[in-house]
Amino acid sequence: xxxxEVKEISEGxxxxxxxxxxxxxxxxxxxxxxxVIVLNAFAKEYKPESQTPWEAxxxxxxxxxxxxxxxxxxxxSIRYAxxxxxxxxxxxxxxxxxxxxxxxxxxxxxxxEDLVTASHDDATMLMYMCRKERRFDAIDLxxxxxxxxxxxxxxxxxxxxxxLLVTSTDMAVLAGNSPETCHSKxxxxxxxxxxxxxxxxxxxxxxxxxxxxxxxxxxxPLLSLSADFYIRVFVRVFTSAKICKQTLSKxxxxxxxxxxxxxxxxPLGVIKFNEKNQQIKYGLxxxxxxxxxxxxxxxxxxxxxIWNAPLHSPQFVEKLxxxxxxxxxxxxxxEGVLNVIKEELPDSPLYYTLxxxxxxxxxxxxxxxxxxxxxxxxxxxxxxxxxxxTSIKTNxxxxxxxxxxxxxxxxxxxxxxxxxxxxxxxxxxxxxxxFEVSFEYNAEANPESxxxxxxxxxxxxxxxxxxxxxxxxx
Ligand SMILES: C[S@@+](CC[C@H](N)C(=O)[O-])C[C@H]1O[C@@H](n2cnc3c(N)ncnc32)[C@H](O)[C@@H]1O
Ligand SMILES: [Zn+2]
Numbered sequence: 001x002x003x004x005e006v007k008e009i010s011e012g013x014x015x016x017x018x019x020x021x022x023x024x025x026x027x028x029x030x031x032x033x034x035x036v037i038v039l040n041a042f043a044k045e046y047k048p049e050s051q052t053p054w055e056a057x058x059x060x061x062x063x064x065x066x067x068x069x070x071x072x073x074x075x076x077s078i079r080y081a082x083x084x085x086x087x088x089x090x091x092x093x094x095x096x097x098x099x100x101x102x103x104x105x106x107x108x109x110x111x112x113e114d115l116v117t118a119s120h121d122d123a124t125m126l127m128y129m130c131r132k133e134r135r136f137d138a139i140d141l142x143x144x145x146x147x148x149x150x151x152x153x154x155x156x157x158x159x160x161x162x163x164l165l166v167t168s169t170d171m172a173v174l175a176g177n178s179p180e181t182c183h184s185k186x187x188x189x190x191x192x193x194x195x196x197x198x199x200x201x202x203x204x205x206x207x208x209x210x211x212x213x214x215x216x217x218x219x220x221p222l223l224s225l226s227a228d229f230y231i232r233v234f235v236r237v238f239t240s241a242k243i244c245k246q247t248l249s250k251x252x253x254x255x256x257x258x259x260x261x262x263x264x265x266x267p268l269g270v271i272k273f274n275e276k277n278q279q280i281k282y283g284l285x286x287x288x289x290x291x292x293x294x295x296x297x298x299x300x301x302x303x304x305x306i307w308n309a310p311l312h313s314p315q316f317v318e319k320l321x322x323x324x325x326x327x328x329x330x331x332x333x334x335e336g337v338l339n340v341i342k343e344e345l346p347d348s349p350l351y352y353t354l355x356x357x358x359x360x361x362x363x364x365x366x367x368x369x370x371x372x373x374x375x376x377x378x379x380x381x382x383x384x385x386x387x388x389x390t391s392i393k394t395n396x397x398x399x400x401x402x403x404x405x406x407x408x409x410x411x412x413x414x415x416x417x418x419x420x421x422x423x424x425x426x427x428x429x430x431x432x433x434x435f436e437v438s439f440e441y442n443a444e445a446n447p448e449s450x451x452x453x454x455x456x457x458x459x460x461x462x463x464x465x466x467x468x469x470x471x472x473x474x
């Protein structure tokens with residue numbers, strides 16, 4: 001300890017010190033605050049039979065057991081001990097000796113010895129040793145970079161119906177900068193699309209599901225978030241060989257047009273219900289090979305497989321919104337983001353962005369309200385996603401969206417100088433318009449979360465924010 005720099009950190013109900021080069025990133029307070037409220041809601045849902053009215057900071061024998069597998073300073077575990085109601089025990093583990101020294105000191109400085117135990121182990125070894133006799137109700141994986149190497153042990157060591165809380169910070173890999181690396185880590189090809197943050201979430205969920213499936217288990221996502229430089233998912237894990245058969249139909253290949261950015265999702269499996277014998281039949285989809293983009297005639301890139309089932313549980317999001325404590329440091333942000341998530345269309349994976357549509361056609365950008373009105377006036381649904389300020393998530397067919405843009409362009413003609421032959425723009429604008437399009441103001445185009453003036457798309461939290469540097473104390 002001598003000569004090493006001491007940093008004092010105060011976050012939520014925890015006051016901690018770190019002595020060595022142990023990892024701490026203040027920007028991730030949002031991640032920790034959110035995990036606190038998710039664990040509170042999860043504990044209530046998971047242990048409904050408990051008769052005791054739980055309080056935070058007290059040990060309950062019928063409470064939940066949490067493993068923080070990569071704990072660094074212990075901050076997160078200490079916050080869980082002091083802020084989550086209904087805890088029996090928390091194990092704060094790290095592979096680094098210096099980190100474990102910090103964890104031990106911080107446990108006693110915060111007087112949570114009855115709730116938090118320090119552990120010095122490789123997270124994977126610890127989980128493998130616990131997967132039979134001593135499983136956990138919740139396992140938090142918060143690595144620097146990809147969590148992929150921890151998933152095989154985590155999906156086995158979480159109890160039936162238990163919760164996995166997983167962070168990924170290797171966004172460049174997940175967002176299409178290195179599809180090869182993404183495939184080797186996550187078993188899926190990432191694409192450089194405007195909807196890359198949602199692709200990233202869906203690749204991570206696909207990866208957790210595939211690990212779970214190996215042990216006859218499957219996931220149910222409660223909440224999936226993209227924030228700052230990372231993604232974070234909260235999924236419950238259940239066991240059923242029968243439901244594992246449905247996984248194929250929860251996964252899709254993504255065809256992404258290299259010209260106009262339109263995307264088509266093709267499920268890997270289909271489920272048919274036979275009315276006669278009331279039985280489910282699993283099958284494979286049939287498809288005709290190839291073909292270029294029907295909008296701009298350019299070829300596609302093929303990515304995935306991605307998770308094509310819902311990202312969140314609407315009931316769980318409602319529960320969270322009902323119980324976000326106002327004193328949390330990032331309360332305003334949590335309230336804003338959860339409200340936008342509540343409004344996200346659950347069955348329309350991926351999204352367009354406003355600039356993508358106008359940029360492809362080199363046309364003046366319409367207002368968000370106009371585009372949203374046109375989609376609603378056409379009888380389709382539209383929403384934002386919390387992942388992008390100019391996102392357009394819709395169940396309208398891509399042909400309708402390009403019709404909207406063609407009509408918009410006819411009223412705001414493209415400059416002659418910029419129209420070059422055989423670009424996606426010239427091909428799209430050369431095609432006929434089939435749908436009727438009205439840009440008349442539609443009151444529903446303005447979402448509740450915006451009317452309420454919530455903090456929906458927060459700016460970068462700190463100057464020079466980012467994933468921080470990998471801890472050197474290993
Ligand atoms: C990003 S930090 C964790 C931050 C912490 N969860 C928080 O919220 O402040 C990652 C930690 O994982 C530890 N680590 C890396 N590989 C590990 C392994 N195989 N087993 C256990 N810990 C590991 C590192 O020493 C580092 O302290
Ligand atoms: Zn195209």
